Amino acid sequence: MMNNANLQKALKALQVYDFILHETILYLDGHPKNTKALAFYNDTLKKYNQAVEDYTKAGGRLDAYHSPAEGSWSWVETEWPWKGDES
Amino acid sequence: MAPFDDDLTPTLNDMNVECCIFPPDMPNRNGSNRSSDNNRYPNNGNNNGNNRVNPDNGNVDFGNNGNNNGNNRVPPNNGNVDFGNNSGNNNGNNNGNNTNNGGMPDNMSNFYTYPLAMSYVPYQEWQNTYSGEEALQKGTLFPELYLPFLGGGGK
Numbered sequence: 525m526m527n528n529a530n531l532q533k534a535l536k537a538l539q540v541y542d543f544i545l546h547e548t549i550l551y552l553d554g555h556p557k558n559t560k561a562l563a564f565y566n567d568t569l570k571k572y573n574q575a576v577e578d579y580t581k582a583g584g585r586l587d588a589y590h591s592p593a594e595g596s597w598s599w600v601e602t603e604w605p606w607k608g609d610e611s
Numbered sequence: 612m613a614p615f616d617d618d619l620t621p622t623l624n625d626m627n628v629e630c631c632i633f634p635p636d637m638p639n640r641n642g643s644n645r646s647s648d649n650n651r652y653p654n655n656g657n658n659n660g661n662n663r664v665n666p667d668n669g670n671v672d673f674g675n676n677g678n679n680n681g682n683n684r685v686p687p688n689n690g691n692v693d694f695g696n697n698s699g700n701n702n703g704n705n706n707g708n709n710t711n712n713g714g715m716p717d718n719m720s721n722f723y724t725y726p727l728a729m730s731y732v733p734y735q736e737w738q739n740t741y742s743g744e745e746a747l748q749k750g751t752l753f754p755e756l757y758l759p760f761l762g763g764g765g766k
Contacts, residue, residue: 540744544743547746551753555737564737564740
């Protein structure tokens with residue numbers, strides 16, 4: 525379960541990059557040719573993809589379509605990725 | 612100037628002015644009503660002056676008008692209608708749903724009889740951004756959009 529420090533760290537990073545990537549997407553919707561926003565998007569997308577990879581490698585499951593089902597159903601055995609920080 | 616350029620200094624051309632279109636059934640830019648406005652200002656007669664709305668208090672000022680022959684309705688919040696210094700006649704019914712309580716009118720069916728307003732939305736410019744952690748904490752990537760609700764005790 526989600527008491528792995530690496531997993532927590534990966535989830536936090538993923539939430540951060542997911543949020544700022546989405547903010548950038550909203551900006552680009554209204555400013556589709558803004559070069560600074562496009563560069564920021566490309567840079568953030570790389571970090572987001574890396575965060576997804578780190579989270580998955582640490583045992584996190586982003587959705588049920590990418591949850592290994594080898595012997596047990598890992599999707600329900602891990603914390604939900606939208607779970608908030610309880611501290 | 613294109614509205615999507617990277618110029619960090621907003622100009623009037625960066626403003627979202629495309630919305631400022633006046634369909635045929637809307638009042639003139641100076642606020643005077645035309646007889647063709649009857650679909651929005653039902654039962655109005657001639658309002659020959661400039662019907663001004665004070666931006667501070669929403670009062671409708673019919674000062675120095677000619678004839679105001681219709682139903683002159685008033686905005687919901689304070690609804691004061693001033694016919695001072697009119698040279699003509701005010702022959703109509705003043706039917707404002709005037710609650711004087713600062714709240715919404717009792718009957719929203721009168722909504723279309725209130726004075727129109729214009730709104731504008733400046734284009735956001737790409738400026739500095741928060742760090743990822745700070746953006747997540749503040750709920751926005753953009754410092755210019757960080758506008759926390761400060762309740763009654765804010766600045």
